Amino acid sequence: MSILxxxxxxxxxxGAPVDTDSGRLLAERLRIPTPRGGRPADVAEVIARMAxxxxxxxxxxxxxxxxxxxxxxxxxxxxxxxxxGCDAGxxxxxxxxxxxxxxxxxxxxGLAEMRFGAGRDQPGVVIVLTVGxxxxxxxxxxxxxxxxxxxxxxxxxxxxxxxxxxxRVRKDKDWSWERxxxxxxxxxxxxxxxxxxxLFIVGGGVSKKHDRWGPHLDVRTRVVxxxxxxxAGIVGAAMAARR
Ligand code: BGC
Numbered sequence: 001m002s003i004l005x006x007x008x009x010x011x012x013x014x015g016a017p018v019d020t021d022s023g024r025l026l027a028e029r030l031r032i033p034t035p036r037g038g039r040p041a042d043v044a045e046v047i048a049r050m051a052x053x054x055x056x057x058x059x060x061x062x063x064x065x066x067x068x069x070x071x072x073x074x075x076x077x078x079x080x081x082x083x084x085g086c087d088a089g090x091x092x093x094x095x096x097x098x099x100x101x102x103x104x105x106x107x108x109x110g111l112a113e114m115r116f117g118a119g120r121d122q123p124g125v126v127i128v129l130t131v132g133x134x135x136x137x138x139x140x141x142x143x144x145x146x147x148x149x150x151x152x153x154x155x156x157x158x159x160x161x162x163x164x165x166x167x168r169v170r171k172d173k174d175w176s177w178e179r180x181x182x183x184x185x186x187x188x189x190x191x192x193x194x195x196x197x198x199l200f201i202v203g204g205g206v207s208k209k210h211d212r213w214g215p216h217l218d219v220r221t222r223v224v225x226x227x228x229x230x231x232a233g234i235v236g237a238a239m240a241a242r243r
Contacts, residue, residue, distance in 0.1 A: 002026055003241045004054060004098075006047055006062045007105060007233030010034060010078030010133055013043065014230075015050045018061075018238035023116035025231060027054060038079035040086050044095035051096045060100045061241030062092060063108035063233045065134065067148045071102050075150075077134050101241040106130045107147050108236030109203050109226070110138025114145075115239065117201075117227035124198035127151070127191060128226070131184070131204040135162040139195075154190060161187040167205050177209060181216035188219045201226050 006015040013034055017026040030053055035042035051060065064083070066073040071089025076082075093100045103111075110128035113119045119126050123142055130136040135152035138145060152162035163169065165184040175183075188200060203226030206213065210225035217223055226232060 001242055003058065003238035004051060004056045004060045005234035005236075005238030005241075006050060006060060007108065007237060008034070008043055008047075008062065008064045008079070009105070009233075010038065010065065013046050013050070014234055015047070015054070016231075016234055017054055017056070018235050020235075020239050020242045023112060023228075023235050023239075025234070029231070029234065030054070034079070038083075040080065040082050040088060040091055043079070044088075044092045047092055048095040051098060056096075056098065058098065059241050060092070060096060060098045061108075061237035061239070062088075062100055062102050063105040063237035063240075064088065064102060065105050065136070067150065068102045068104050069148070071100075073102070103237055103240040104136070104138075104148055105233050106136025107138045107145055108240060109136070109228075109232035110140065110201075110236065111145060111239050112228055112232040112236035113201055113203065113226050114140055114143055116235065117232065118224050119199070119201050122199055125195060126199045126201060127195065127197045128201045128203060130226075130232075131165070131167050131202060131206045133166060133168045135166050135187075151187075151191060154187065156187050156190050161190070170206075177212035178216045180206075181213040184213070185217045185219055188217065188221070188223065192219055192221055197221055199224065203228075203232060
């Protein structure tokens with residue numbers, strides 16, 4: 001089945017038609033910068049342009065950096081506060097004229113990783129973390145998603161995990177990979193003591209550098225990098241729309 005997958009981020013909005021059976025993109029991915037301020041109406045307009053670009057009339061799956069319940073966005077990270085309490089599903093539906101289903105961006109990336117990437121056939125409790133500007137999370141129990149976890153908000157030594165160990169923090173502080181691994185490892189350690197997962201999958205920009213930070217982690221759980229890199233959000237958004 002083909003569904004238009006869209007991944008809304010603080011700096012860019014990416015989209016492509018996805019074959020949800022294979023996880024493959026059916027056309028080259030399009031990226032349009034997020035309109036300044038990231039207001040709902042402006043983002044919806046960009047998504048409508050994207051649907052037009054792909055000449056799309058079918059279902060759309062859209063991933064957002066927000067907690068999403070019943071197509072309403074309940075939080076907003078790196079996008080405008082007007083998303084809080086916004087019926088984003090209805091807004092994007094009106095703008096595109098297509099049926100739209102919404103999902104948190106890390107949950108979307110997690111769905112794609114579990115089906116087509118590093119989490120394939122992984123039983124038990126798997127925690128997927130996406131590390132970029134923020135830290136997003138997705139939890140799977142025997143392959144089934146527990147939606148809307150926000151582990152980036154977990155307090156670690158008096159500070160949110162996201163403020164302690166996101167990739168933005170690493171870049172801002174100009175930390176070595178070893179130094180970042182130490183901070184990130186503390187966050188994994190806290191999650192470990194609460195959830196005792198069987199596997200951590202780490203996605204986002206840092207996943208490409210796993211060989212630099214992986215060896216410096218001091219945690220008991222197996223930690224593997226995500227396999228799908230840039231496309232996980234788009235693919236997962238489309239998969240969620242299919243469900
Ligand atoms: C948000 C999450 C989101 C993550 C990754 C966090 O700041 O709270 O909802 O999944 O960033 O974009």
